[in-house]
Amino acid sequence: MSTQPPLLLALDLVGTFAFGLNGALTAIRATRLDVVGVVTLGMMTALGGGVIRDILIGSVPPATFQDWYYFALALAGALIAFALGHWLHRLEMPITVLDAVGLSVFAVIGASKAIEYGLGAGPAVLLGVITAVGGGTIRDLMIGQVPTVLRSELYAIPAMVAATLTVAALGLEIYGLGAALAAAAVCFVIRMLGVRFGLNAPRPPGSAAQRR
Template sequence: MSAQPPLLLALDLTGTFVFGLNGALTAVRATRLDVVGVVTLGMMTALGGGVIRDVLIGSVPPATFQDWRYFALAFGGGIIAFALSRRLDRLEMPITVLDAVGLSVFAVIGASKASEYGLGVGPAVLLGVITAVGGGTIRDLMIGQIPTVLRSELYAIPALVAAVITVSALGLDVYGLPAALAAAASCFVIRMLGVHFGLNAPRPPGSADTGREGQPR
C-alpha cells in the first residue's frame, strides 16, 4: 500500500476524529450509556469501517492498530462528546460539515486501498462505501435502531459516487491527488445538498413521508 499524500492523510485523521465525536454524540442523545459505552460507540463509528475493510482484503493487523493516531483521535473525539455533549449541540452544523469531509475521504481511501490490493471494480467500490458508512452502521445496531444510512437523507449514495470515481480513475491510470480530491469533493457536495434540502433516496411507493430525519453518524 503506497503512502497517502499529506493532505489526504490530514483529512483522513480529521475524519477519524469527527466520526468519533459525532458517533459518541449520537450515542449520548439516543441512550443512557456511561462514559465507557459512549466512548466505545464513538470509536466504533470512527474505526469500524476501516477495520472491516482491512480484514476483508487481508491487510492485517488493520491500519488502525498500526498507527496510534487513529486510535487516539477516535478516543479523543468520544471523550470530548461525552464531556461537552450539551455545548456540542450548538455546533451541530459544523460537525455535520466535518462529518461530510470524513465520509468523503473515507470513501476515496477505502476504494483506493481495496483496488491496490487487487480487488475488482465492484468489490473495490463496495469496500469504499463500507469504509465510509460501516462504523456508523455498527453504532446504530449497537444502540438498537435501524442504521441511519438506510433511512435518512443522502449518505451511502454520495460515498458510492466517490468510490466509483476513485476506482474509475485508478482503472484509467489517472489516479492521483487531484483525482482523489475531485472524488471526495463530489461526495461532499452531494452529501451537503442532501442535508440542506432534506433529500432522501427513493422510498417504496405508498410509504409514509416522515420528513427529515436526524443527522447521521
C-alpha cells in the same frame, strides 16, 4: 505510518476525529450510556468501517492498530463529545461538515486500498462505501436503531459516487492526489446538498415515509 499524500492524510485524520465525535454524540442522544459505552460507540463509528475493510481484503492487523494516531483521534473525539455534549449541540452544522469530510475521504481511501489489494471494480466500490458508513452502521445496531444509512438522508449514495469515481480514475490510470480530492469533493457536495435541502434517497411507492 501511512504513505498517503499529506493533504489526504490530514483530511483522513480530520474525518476520524469527526466520526468519533459525531458517533459519540449520536450515542448520547439515543441512550443513557456511561463513559465507557459512549466512548466505545464513538470509536466504533470512527474506526469500524476501516477495520471491516482491512479484514475483508486481508490487510491485517488493520491500519487502525498500526497507526496509533487514528486510535488517539477517535478516542479524543469521543471523550470530547462525552464531556461537552450538552454544549456541542450548538455546533451541529460544523460537526456535520466535518462528518461529511470524513465520509468523503473514507470512501476514496477505502476504494483505492481495495484496488491496491487486487480486488475488482465492483468489490472496490462496495468496500469504499463500507469504509465510509460501516462504523456508523455498527453504532446504530448496537443502540437498537435501524441504521441511519438505510432509512434517511443522502449518506451512502455520496460515498458510492466517490468510490466509483476513485475506481474509474484508477482504471484510467489517472488517479493521484488531484483525482482523489476531486472524488472526495463530489461526495462532500452531494452530502451537504442533502443536508441543506433535506434530501433523501428514493423510498418505495406508497410507503408511510413517502406519504409523510
